[in-house]
Amino acid sequence: MTSWEVVHRATAFIAEEMGVALRRSALSPNIRERADHSCAVVDPEGNVVAQAEHIPVHLGSLRVGVKNLLKVMEKEGIELEEGDMLFSNDPYITGTHLNDVTVMAPVYLNGRLVAYVVNKAHHVDVGGPAFGSINPQASTIYEEGLIIPPTKLVEGGTIRKDVVRLYLANVKAPEAAEGDLSAQVAANLTGVARVRELIGRYGLDQVTSGWRRSIEYARELVRRELEGWPRGTFEASDVLEVGPSEGDDVTIGARVTIGEVVRVELSAPPQVQRPLNAVFGVTYAASSFAIRSLMRSEVPVNEGLYSMINVLAPEGSMLNARPPAPVAGGNLETSQRIVDVILRALSSAMPDRVPAASSGTMMNVMIGGVDPRTGRTWAYYETIGGGSGARPNGDGVSAVHTNMTNTMNTPIEVAEASYPIVFTSYRVRDGSGGKGKYRGGDGIVRSFRVTAPARLSIMASRFRHRPWGIASGSPGEPARVKVVRADGRVEEVVPTVTLELGPGDEVIIETPGGGGYGPEEA
Numbered sequence: 001m002t003s004w005e006v007v008h009r010a011t012a013f014i015a016e017e018m019g020v021a022l023r024r025s026a027l028s029p030n031i032r033e034r035a036d037h038s039c040a041v042v043d044p045e046g047n048v049v050a051q052a053e054h055i056p057v058h059l060g061s062l063r064v065g066v067k068n069l070l071k072v073m074e075k076e077g078i079e080l081e082e083g084d085m086l087f088s089n090d091p092y093i094t095g096t097h098l099n100d101v102t103v104m105a106p107v108y109l110n111g112r113l114v115a116y117v118v119n120k121a122h123h124v125d126v127g128g129p130a131f132g133s134i135n136p137q138a139s140t141i142y143e144e145g146l147i148i149p150p151t152k153l154v155e156g157g158t159i160r161k162d163v164v165r166l167y168l169a170n171v172k173a174p175e176a177a178e179g180d181l182s183a184q185v186a187a188n189l190t191g192v193a194r195v196r197e198l199i200g201r202y203g204l205d206q207v208t209s210g211w212r213r214s215i216e217y218a219r220e221l222v223r224r225e226l227e228g229w230p231r232g233t234f235e236a237s238d239v240l241e242v243g244p245s246e247g248d249d250v251t252i253g254a255r256v257t258i259g260e261v262v263r264v265e266l267s268a269p270p271q272v273q274r275p276l277n278a279v280f281g282v283t284y285a286a287s288s289f290a291i292r293s294l295m296r297s298e299v300p301v302n303e304g305l306y307s308m309i310n311v312l313a314p315e316g317s318m319l320n321a322r323p324p325a326p327v328a329g330g331n332l333e334t335s336q337r338i339v340d341v342i343l344r345a346l347s348s349a350m351p352d353r354v355p356a357a358s359s360g361t362m363m364n365v366m367i368g369g370v371d372p373r374t375g376r377t378w379a380y381y382e383t384i385g386g387g388s389g390a391r392p393n394g395d396g397v398s399a400v401h402t403n404m405t406n407t408m409n410t411p412i413e414v415a416e417a418s419y420p421i422v423f424t425s426y427r428v429r430d431g432s433g434g435k436g437k438y439r440g441g442d443g444i445v446r447s448f449r450v451t452a453p454a455r456l457s458i459m460a461s462r463f464r465h466r467p468w469g470i471a472s473g474s475p476g477e478p479a480r481v482k483v484v485r486a487d488g489r490v491e492e493v494v495p496t497v498t499l500e501l502g503p504g505d506e507v508i509i510e511t512p513g514g515g516g517y518g519p520e521e522a
Contacts, residue, residue, distance in 0.1 A: 003206060004209065005214075007198070007211065008213075011210075014117075014195060014198070015039045016052045018039035018117065018188070019052045019187070021187045022037050022039065022119055022184060025187070027176050029410050034409065035407055037054060037120065038055045038059060040062050041115055042118060043115055046070045050300070050301075053406075055404075056406055057282060057331055057332075057405065058120050058285070059288075060281070060286070060288040061095035062102075062118060064095040069093060072093060073150065078150060081106075081108075082108040083155070084156065085105040086150055087102060087148065088101075095282065097134075097328045097332075098133060098327075098328065099126055100121070100331070101122075101126070101148070102119070103188055105191070109196060109204060114204060121184055123180055125172045126177075128146070134328040134381070134457065134459055135328065136329075136497055140325070141325065141326050145171075154185060159182075159185065167181070172379050218303075225299070226262065226308070233255060233258075234348060236254055237254070237344075239337075240276065241461045241463060242272060244494035252334075253267040258349070264310065265312045266319050267314070268313070271317060271322065275328045277321035277330045280319075282331050282338075283311060283320060286338035286339050294353050319334070319338070329364075332364050333460065336361060340468075355396070356391075356434065356517050357476070358388045358467060358514045359387055359388070361460045361462045362460070363383060364381070364383055364457075365383070365509065366379070367457070370452070378419050380418075382415075384446050384509060385400045385405075385444055387429075387442045387511075387514035388402045388514045389434075389514035390434065390437075390470075390514060390515065390518075394438055397441045397514075398513075412426060415448075420451040423448045424448060425508075429443040433476055434467065434476040435516045435520045436471075437521055440467065443511035444509075451503055453503065454501045456500075459495075460495055463495045467514055476516075480510040481507070481510070482507075484508065485502070
């Protein structure tokens with residue numbers, strides 16, 4: 001192994017270790033159990049040197065978010081000295097949605113800035129009227145929670161208690177928020193220490209040279225990969241369910257050109273007063289993920305990869321929204337459809353690589369209320385996996401998170417111990433995968449009953465437009481959510497909804513299966 005490879009692998013491990021520190025220090029189940037976080041090391045110019053492969057929707061957006069943060073710092077005269085950390089959740093800067101809080105720290109060596117370490121973690125609640133903050137009824141971002149502009153969270157090695165107090169006063173689960181924020185600080189301290197150790201061992205010149213070489217290596221791997229891809233322009237469209245009725249459906253289009261680089265041109269309607277708009281960071285993350293997923297080479301996820309993927313989306317559209325558009329669901333649902341439409345566009349060009357559509361929704365569940373056992377407000381958030389699409393050489397995988405989400409599930413025992421809910425089922429949704437030569441993976445059935453009054457919000461898609469099959473494969477079964485009231489009444493739930501639950505009410509969630517591949521054999 002060459003010296004630059006040693007540096008490259010060591011830096012990637014630093015990002016991984018940051019993630020371990022963050023997860024093990026976090027208080028909320030969403031981070032501690034589900035690992036809804038991502039970490040990276042970047043150079044002084046904001047180029048991603050190494051990322052831990054945590055959450056896909058975070059990864060590409062970190063590239064956009066860090067560079068935006070550096071621009072804001074320069075514009076507003078914010079200087080990060082040794083021992084300082086900056087934090088922000090402004091989606092139009094950091095690149096995802098308000099729940100994702102980004103914390104960034106500089107790494108200095110003998111007074112010289114040599115790198116930044118950064119992490120992003122999904123806080124279960126950041127204010128606003130909805131428990132979990134992801135508000136299906138939001139018409140502006142102001143209804144989705146507290147917006148934190150780039151602000152010093154840590155100054156001279158000391159956490160700013162005034163800033164933390166202001167933040168915690170606006171959230172519905174302050175203990176979890178404080179614990180998770182402290183875990184993010186700890187993760188960055190780990191990253192700073194490890195980068196310094198790396199430089200102490202190999203020297204600054206060798207480390208920075210290794211970083212540059214790893215970026216060029218990734219770029220060269222992509223060049224070689226693209227040499228084997230068919231040249232040309234390929235197009236497709238897909239549908240995103242923005243609201244409860246068919247009249248709310250919108251079409252998203254992709255035009256993918258393969259040449260010396262990959263150019264992805266996306267089309268969508270103008271931004272809407274509903275929370276399915278995406279900021280550009282999300283659009284870039286989804287697009288780069290879709291292209292990277294088709295590469296056979298193990299391309300490092302750094303600036304070298306990103307520099308070979310150009311993404312365009314009309315400003316002011318649902319895929320490049322501007323303030324004050326609400327964007328919570330763009331990160332969660334619209335990102336999934338971007339992946340689907342890009343893969344669909346390339347399915348005719350690379351039929352031996354592109355799978356059928358996966359479940360196509362993160363099936364976001366937000367619920368909260370006042371816990372009668374403690375008298376405290378509680379907020380719980382989770383996403384539920386589904387079936388992956390069948391592949392050209394095999395069946396899809398059942399009951400997994402797919403594409404833009406890579407989290408684990410929250411163990412039932414942890415959720416029941418933490419909140420006034422009792423789970424009544426958790427199983428594979430047998431037969432929900434699309435039929436074909438190869439079957440799509442099956443979705444999940446997950447249901448629970450509340451033991452105290454609560455407010456439930458669901459943000460999901462693929463209720464009306466099923467995950468498509470490919471090469472004559474059948475589509476997967478659609479999503480379905482229903483509430484069985486304590487008195488026996490049954491209510492079907494639409495894709496984006498908020499409703500009140502009473503003690504004894506049961507929520508039954510069925511996630512989509514993946515599409516099938518090829519005609520079913522007799």
